[in-house]
Amino acid sequence: MSVKYTREHEWIVVEEDVATVGISKYAQEQLGDVVFVEVPDAGKKVALGEEAAVVESVKAASEIYAPLSGTVTAGNPALEDEPATINSDAEGDGWIFKMTIDDTSELDDLMDAAEYADYVAGLE
């Protein structure tokens, strides 16, 4: 499945019923240097829109909201030592957590890459 985006600037990729979640390239640019990431523990249940992680930059500490309802299966352990991975590869190695999906229909409300690009353009 191709990448999807939320209005809160998270990206989601679904592979074999597991969604990988991170923040968009645009979001990391806005945050500046990321210095700390609080990733959720595996097993944590999250509802759509609920706080799931915290990304802290030199400018601000920002909540990352669950883009879908489900259960966290893993937090990205690499971010503990290298939080700046979010700056260098936001939509790749800088993923924040993986989760199961309770309701696949929630995916329908997400934006595709082109829609997200338009959305971001509208913010500037």
Next chain:
Amino acid sequence: MPPNTPTTSLAWNNSKNKVAKTMRYLPLTDDDRRQMLAAIGVEDLKDLYRDVPPDALLSGPVDLPAHQGEIEVERAISAMAAKNLNAAAAPSFLGAGAYRHHVPATVDAMIQRGEFLTAYTPYQPEVSQGTLQYLFEFQTQVALITGMEVANASMYDGATAAAEAVMMAGRVAKRKKAILSGGLHPHYRDATQTIAGFHGMTLDVAPPDWKGEEDLIRSIDDETACVVVQNPGFFGHVRDLTPLADACHAAGALLVVVVTEVVSLGALTAPGDMGADIVAAEGQSIGNALNYGGPTVGLFAVRQKHLRQMPGRVCGQTADIDGKRGFVLTLSTREQHIRREKATSNICTNSGLCALAFNVHMTLLGETGFRQLAALNHAKACTLADKLDAVDEVQVLNDTFFNEFTISLNKPAAGVVDDLAALGILGGVPVSRLYADGGQMENLLLVAATETTTEDDMDALVRSLSEVL
């Protein structure tokens, strides 16, 4: 109120009030008031108070004497002040969380420099390098004496620091229950209840531990976020907290160690060396006077791994573009001016001037001086304990103590303290003063000795006790 009548109070209406005509401290004119009321569309000031129940509003002047000149006011206030028995002018054995220590004159001279005394909290911190430097030094001193890895730039006082420690433990452990030792100062217990209670923490409070026999290990379960224990305890007992720390960690809970007499850290094993995860302490004893109970300065130190959950501000050392040493405020992205209601804590300031006094005094002492000061305090308390134990009606309860211990008298301690005060001696703090329904603790008295306590003071106490018991 009639628009032309100036008044000293917003809430009562008395055109006969003559005091107001000469009241010098009200900046607003009648015109000012009229304009402000017009701007917000209110006819009468009283309309702003219509939500206040009538019986809660003053209906007339407060029963106070009419205004007087400065000379008369000074005379009246001085006469009132003279009714106090000043701890600096009498043999004093008061403690229970606030201790009379010698504050070197240098401390006052330093903190009264205009650069320090008048400076408000640095909102553009990096231009205030002097302030940041002393905060950095303060943090370093706090981390060293508590045996911890990180300390913040101070909190309001020991009691609010304890409350913040409980909330922090809740965030770290992701649990909601805190166990409070019966050796924790009752004021700290109350402050924790008031503050942490509103953050969803439930407190499990152990009964007063005046015998020093408490064992909290059995109370720890898988819901426990932290155990809060004071060392030396409120009743003076000194404990090895290592087994308790191990039990906490085995259950996934944190050990919070509270210290109300920070000089004790110059003699006792540091809380960090006994496994504490958070240390919340009162710093008044170093550099700060009794101040009628406040302001004082709270110390807060944690393990590095919990740094991001620590409340308050942190000052860091760095280098500028030329490689010169400089200081910055750091880790403030979780503070309330950036994160509002999601802030780690809503403690938004530090006790700057009191922290500076602590820093200056501690710098004057150095490690050797701090250890000597602690040894001297303990030696004085040992002498006092021996002298008191020799009085027939007195029994010293503690096997261990630092500079304060509990004695049992043959009658209620509160009355004895009053009798001693009449003889010009501040004999200590009756436990019933802090435990309202003291029951069997009614005869207990906390007595403290510091480096300021002389042998003459002790002999005067012993003599007077023999008189009043």
